[in-house]
Amino acid sequence: MNIVLFLAPFSVGLGLMALGAFWWTLRAGQYDDPVGDASRILLDDDDDRPL
Structure with a gap:
């Protein structure tokens, strides 16, 4: 359950970025x-052609 508390704000932050x-x-x-x-x-x- 602790990982959800970390990943939810992380994914929201990544989306905002x-x-x-x-x-x-x-x-x-x-x-x-x-x-x-x-x-x-x-x-x-x-x-545009190389020399």
């Missing part, structure tokens, strides 16, 4: 241009 990380990525603009990112991978730029 994940929610905070998701909120941080939203505020940092990680999801602002998904269409541009999807089309940018199809471009054939010479600048």
